[in-house]
Amino acid sequence: MFIVKRPGYDPSQKGGIVMASPIPLICPYCGVGCNLELSLDERDRPFKSKAAGRNPELNGKYLCVKGITIHELLNHEERLSQPFIRKADKLELVSWEEAVTTAARGLKDIIAKYGPESVGMLCSGKILNEEVFLSQKFQRAVIGNNHVDNCARLCHGPSEAALRQQLGFGAVSTFLEDYDAVETVFLVGAHTTFTHPIIWMRVKKRAKRGGLKMIVADPRETDLIKNAAVHLKVKPGMDIFWLNALGKIIIDKGWQDQAFCEKHTIGFNAVRKAAENFDIDAACARAGVKRSELEKTAELIHDRKTIFIWGMGLTQHAHGTDNVTALVNLALLTGNIGKAGCGLAPLRGQNNVQGAGDMGALPNLLPGHMPLEDEAARIHVGSIWDADVPTKRGLSAPEMIHQVASGKIRALYVIGENPAVSEPQSNFVAWMLQRLDLLIVQDIFPIETLKYADIVLPAAMMGEKEGTVTNAARRIQFSAKGVRPPGEAKPDWQILQEMANAMGANWRYSSTAEIWEEIRIVAPVFSGISHDRLRQSSGIFWPCYDESHPGTPRLYEDGFGFRDRRARFLPVNFPNTLMEPTEEYPFVLITGRLLEHFNTGEMSRRSTKLIRLRPSSFLDMNPQDAAAAGLSENETVRMTSPYGTVRLPLKLDVSMKPGYLFAPIHFSDPNFNSLMSAVPIDPKARMPALKVIPVKVERDR
Numbered sequence: 001m002f003i004v005k006r007p008g009y010d011p012s013q014k015g016g017i018v019m020a021s022p023i024p025l026i027c028p029y030c031g032v033g034c035n036l037e038l039s040l041d042e043r044d045r046p047f048k049s050k051a052a053g054r055n056p057e058l059n060g061k062y063l064c065v066k067g068i069t070i071h072e073l074l075n076h077e078e079r080l081s082q083p084f085i086r087k088a089d090k091l092e093l094v095s096w097e098e099a100v101t102t103a104a105r106g107l108k109d110i111i112a113k114y115g116p117e118s119v120g121m122l123c124s125g126k127i128l129n130e131e132v133f134l135s136q137k138f139q140r141a142v143i144g145n146n147h148v149d150n151c152a153r154l155c156h157g158p159s160e161a162a163l164r165q166q167l168g169f170g171a172v173s174t175f176l177e178d179y180d181a182v183e184t185v186f187l188v189g190a191h192t193t194f195t196h197p198i199i200w201m202r203v204k205k206r207a208k209r210g211g212l213k214m215i216v217a218d219p220r221e222t223d224l225i226k227n228a229a230v231h232l233k234v235k236p237g238m239d240i241f242w243l244n245a246l247g248k249i250i251i252d253k254g255w256q257d258q259a260f261c262e263k264h265t266i267g268f269n270a271v272r273k274a275a276e277n278f279d280i281d282a283a284c285a286r287a288g289v290k291r292s293e294l295e296k297t298a299e300l301i302h303d304r305k306t307i308f309i310w311g312m313g314l315t316q317h318a319h320g321t322d323n324v325t326a327l328v329n330l331a332l333l334t335g336n337i338g339k340a341g342c343g344l345a346p347l348r349g350q351n352n353v354q355g356a357g358d359m360g361a362l363p364n365l366l367p368g369h370m371p372l373e374d375e376a377a378r379i380h381v382g383s384i385w386d387a388d389v390p391t392k393r394g395l396s397a398p399e400m401i402h403q404v405a406s407g408k409i410r411a412l413y414v415i416g417e418n419p420a421v422s423e424p425q426s427n428f429v430a431w432m433l434q435r436l437d438l439l440i441v442q443d444i445f446p447i448e449t450l451k452y453a454d455i456v457l458p459a460a461m462m463g464e465k466e467g468t469v470t471n472a473a474r475r476i477q478f479s480a481k482g483v484r485p486p487g488e489a490k491p492d493w494q495i496l497q498e499m500a501n502a503m504g505a506n507w508r509y510s511s512t513a514e515i516w517e518e519i520r521i522v523a524p525v526f527s528g529i530s531h532d533r534l535r536q537s538s539g540i541f542w543p544c545y546d547e548s549h550p551g552t553p554r555l556y557e558d559g560f561g562f563r564d565r566r567a568r569f570l571p572v573n574f575p576n577t578l579m580e581p582t583e584e585y586p587f588v589l590i591t592g593r594l595l596e597h598f599n600t601g602e603m604s605r606r607s608t609k610l611i612r613l614r615p616s617s618f619l620d621m622n623p624q625d626a627a628a629a630g631l632s633e634n635e636t637v638r639m640t641s642p643y644g645t646v647r648l649p650l651k652l653d654v655s656m657k658p659g660y661l662f663a664p665i666h667f668s669d670p671n672f673n674s675l676m677s678a679v680p681i682d683p684k685a686r687m688p689a690l691k692v693i694p695v696k697v698e699r700d701r
């Protein structure tokens, strides 16, 4: 155990309630942002999590299996409840004053020796908007650089980049009510029943009325297939081939929405020209799909209201931005955007990952999606902060870790992230984390990254602090504080304020409401939204420019987010970053998600109920492949990529395409990111190739 506990100290001890039961809050897991309520027992401890129908427009009376276990997290005995400092190679309990003073002195020493560019911040998609805002303000105004990033880098960074460059905002264009009018749902690389079950319920509700067609692009035969009119059993990572082929089929048949393309877009002719010599059959062969299936798909999207939904099967590649661009091109080609029943819907992972980007925890964007390179935006933000906003684009999360090797990054402040598990090529990451002069980790649980931490700051979670979160559909919601955090843990915004002031700032925020008022002034897209409005509503969709405005559930009804109000077609070329099998590594491993767990599992693996349902990791393999390799069900196998080896039990699964393997990402033992490569990364979104890797599988002797 790497933590020394104070004898007799009870880390799960709660400080009591601040609001009568039940406590309304937003689920801390996925980007659907379900509303739930915590009931307290006679000792004022949360003992039940349920949906009480507080938000019928969103999840009503429904939660998925993760949502009904939230009380377990607030009560958990492993919650961090005291600050720690590493002394003589052990993390020792210290006072808040010692922890903050030591952290601030460490950062100041490193800045004095190596300059402000030597400090980076990994920020979280599961803390409040107000806390993300202070995180990036800390990095920009106190540390003095733009090296701030969030977990979107490893999930929907490519979606954010592609949507912003083509449509104006790096965000979903549609909202749940569009599912009432949709005629075709096009799911690409998104196992929605597992990852976002409440969205899937909405699709099912629409399907019951009849007339809905569903297209599923997925290399696996998941439970979604039985409802699909077309299943494109694509080769993972080869999406650009089939997406471009689909575009070419639509253009060849003259099925594009010509009026929409002419009136609302630019660049259509460039895409049409790029498609002229395109070989559809060759592209189908590369992607592993039949031309007839793509022709059927074209029929189902060209004159039907279509929502394009995608997940990390499309984005987690070193060419992820180009993948998303090819899909956005299809939506523009068919005019399926800015109207009821149409749109583009990336399924965001963490509950506030949309908010993390909105609040500016990105190396190239200021709060409210204002580009860092825009001098007027920098002056505007800097004048409110009474500070100069640094001009140079910052480093992304993978780049910060790479720059530890060169000695350019000397300190990392990690808030609500677990890079030891989440970043690719874990052995390399562990080595880099050990090389840092200073690693500050702020979290709710003793995550794996704590092994390398010099200073640990215990934080509060949802239900223990109040403020706002933004769901995957841009709906900003208010989450209440019902109980006090365990022990001496504090809300992230309070910790950040103490850190900033110890570094010489003079922040005087007394609540998240005060921070939100500053956000409204800094970022005009949120100006019309106040805490009071949010407390009295079921959420407000940004942009919302003044208090009389109801918000904007559907984007682009009155034009796109550029001065000329037109969307951009962008041609995409075939990538040179494909992860293909070799003679030595003949299988392709696909990583994915389970219903019962979430991301790298720091929270869901601590739920007794969830771990009972899905206790451990496994590897799915087609029975033919297993027979050829002499492997059998449940035996432990050794799987090796060019970057690492893991051992785990084998499961035979007829839904796997021969030559492909599947494993869930949620367990730290084994950690599949130890098999992944830290390079290449997507040149536009800095996304590493996390979805697929060539491997070999052998009996573990």
Ligand code: SF4
Pocket (backbone or CB within 6 Å): 027, 028, 029, 030, 031, 032, 033, 034, 059, 063, 064, 065, 066, 067, 068, 196, 197, 198
């Ligand atoms: S994990 Fe997502 S779908 Fe499940 S209850 Fe939480 S927000 Fe809703």
